[in-house]
Amino acid sequence: MxxxxxxxxxxxxxxxxxxxxxxxxxxxxxxxxxxxxxxxxxxxAPAVREALRRRIEGDLGYPAWFDQSGGGPLGGVFAERMRRRFGAQVDETHVRLFTDINQAMLATLQVATRPGDAVLLHTPACPPFVDVIEKTGRRPLTVPLQASGTGWEFDPALMERAAASHDPGRCRVLFLVNPHNPTGRVFRRDELEFLAELALRHDMLVISDEVHADLTYPGHRHIPFVSLSDEIAARTVTLTSGSKAFNLSGVRCAVAHVGPKAVRGALDERHGLLFGQVGVLGVEALKAAWTQGxxxxxxxxxxxxxxxxxxxxxxxxxxxxxxxxxxxxxxxxxxxxxxxxxxxxxxxxxxxxxxxxxxxxxxxxxxxxxxxxxxxxxxxxxxxxxxxxxxxxxxx
CATH class of the missing domain: 3.90.1150.10 (Aspartate Aminotransferase, domain 1)
Structure with a gap:
């Protein structure tokens, strides 16, 4: 032993x-x-293995939920998890499914921004995110996190100057990674409220990657960006999956809670094969993880x-x-x-x-x-x- x-x-x-x-x-x-x-x-997780076994022994044909306008097969599951774990009330009908977070980010940028628009984000930045921004013809506008004591902080003044440094309306997106990869920072409420005010002042869409939220340690609290206010919820796309907390990267299933009505509509117009489709095994795995894991x-x-x-x-x-x-x-x-x-x-x-x-x-x-x-x-x-x-x- x-x-x-x-x-x-x-x-x-x-x-x-x-x-x-x-x-x-x-x-x-x-x-x-x-x-x-x-x-x-x-x-x-045993619950995930068992759910996949049941599905494999059952129906592997075309699923009936390709039309996700009502939230799809995970809308209610996601809304209940947000309420139970984070005390956040979200609309389950705003949920759309993608194969992974990078694809959801790409689809959102494609329908909500134009080539040449800037995306404001913190560095160090996970390489696939910058890759998506650049390959869609958008421009990463970076502000570094800075070492402070035992943690990492961002300078609000630098964020403000960066957001205002382009032609009016051209810095279209605030891309937030919270908890942050790779530093592991969990942003405090006052930091998130500053970022919310920044997004409102500069009329920015917010894409909030919260895939590590379930892995927040005692003494720290994850606050979903969408929970800050109704006004913020209406301009926020929250991205998450079970790829980190439940080690499900290979099953390819991610959730986007799309607050902005215009972005939801634009995504729904392109639903189907254009942005890819999630498989039944990915849905079963994530559902089992979030409900029984x-x-x-x-x-x-x-x-x-x-x-x-x-x-x-x-x-x-x-x-x-x-x-x-x-x-x-x-x-x-x-x-x-x-x-x-x-x-x-x-x-x-x-x-x-x-x-x-x-x-x-x-x-x-x-x-x-x-x-x-x-x-x-x-x-x-x-x-x-x-x-x-x-x-x-x-x-x-």
Whole structure:
């Protein structure tokens, strides 16, 4: 029995992980431990597995819910979850389904903005989001989060200047990631209220990615942006899925709660094959996760809470770390190692045999950083931190 046996999910077998064919582990060479892409190593929630088994043994034909004007098969489930977990009242008929958050973001930008419009967002920014903005012909307008004490903050004055720096009406969208990836910040009510006022002053649509909301740690509270006021709800598109909290990235099902009536109408006019269609297995998996998976999620969150603290206790020599308030991601400042390359990822991959996510991939604000995924067993996390520490000490 190992020293971690007081919590579940600490008996992961490294050899089993190495034989997985998902992106996280298939990308590594023999002897390398993977901590890069944002998938957890933990087994799927039993309720989800059972729901998928029932569906596979049942009807896999065309579903009857391709017309989502009434909220589709997950409208009521999403509305009830928002009420129960976050105290937010939302209209279930405003829910539309997409294969993932990036697709929902792309569709929203396509129908609500024009090429050349600017999208205001914080950096470091998750690479797929910037990719969507740029490939739709829109312009990312970035404002950095800044280290402050033990956390990360944004400068309201910088946000205001950025929003006002373009021709009137051209900064069309505020894209908010809360909880934030990769820093793990959970924005406070006063911060969200400032952003709401900013959106109103500059007549901006708000796209709020809240996919990590279920992974908020004790002492912090996730506040859905849509809950701030009726006026804000009418201009906010909330995006979420089970891809992070329930490790369902591969089943491809995301929810968009589309507050603006004009955006809903424009999306509905294009419903069907143009923006893709969600499969029945994805819907069944997410429904089961949101209605029957909270006991499993509570256990996972306990492990993650312990692991984020473990990273702080065993932080490799020469690195700095501000403990995340949500997510299973550690944003590690490696600038103290004085590496010649602004990207520390190759150094840890080649020298420590630990694959992390490149910091510079999140933009210039990520130079000198890496992102470590700590959603794994205690023994495996310790092994990764030990390897990184030995390698870091060799620099001194």
């Amino acid at each position: 190992n020293a971690w046996s007081d919590l579940p999910f600490d008996d992961l077998d490294e050899s089993d992980l190495l034989h997985r064919d998902g992106e996280k582990w298939a990308a590594v060479e023999a002897g390398v431990l993977s901590s890069w892409v944002a998938d957890m190593d933990f087994p799927t 909270d006991d499993w999620l509570d256990k996972v969150t306990r492990v993650l809470d312990r692991n984020r603290r473990r990273v702080a206790e065993r932080l490799p020599d020469g690195l700095r770390y501000r403990m995340p308030e949500a997510t299973f991601l550690a944003w590690l400042d490696c600038r103290g190692l004085c590496l010649p390359d602004p990207d520390p990822m190759p150094y840890f991959r080649d020298e420590a045999k630990v694959l992390l996510f490149s910091g510079p991939a999140f933009g210039a604000a990520g130079n000198g950083f890496v992102r470590l995924n700590f959603a794994t067993s205690g023994p495996l996390l310790d092994e990764k931190l030990t390897r990184m520490d030995v390698t870091s000490r060799s620099r001194h």
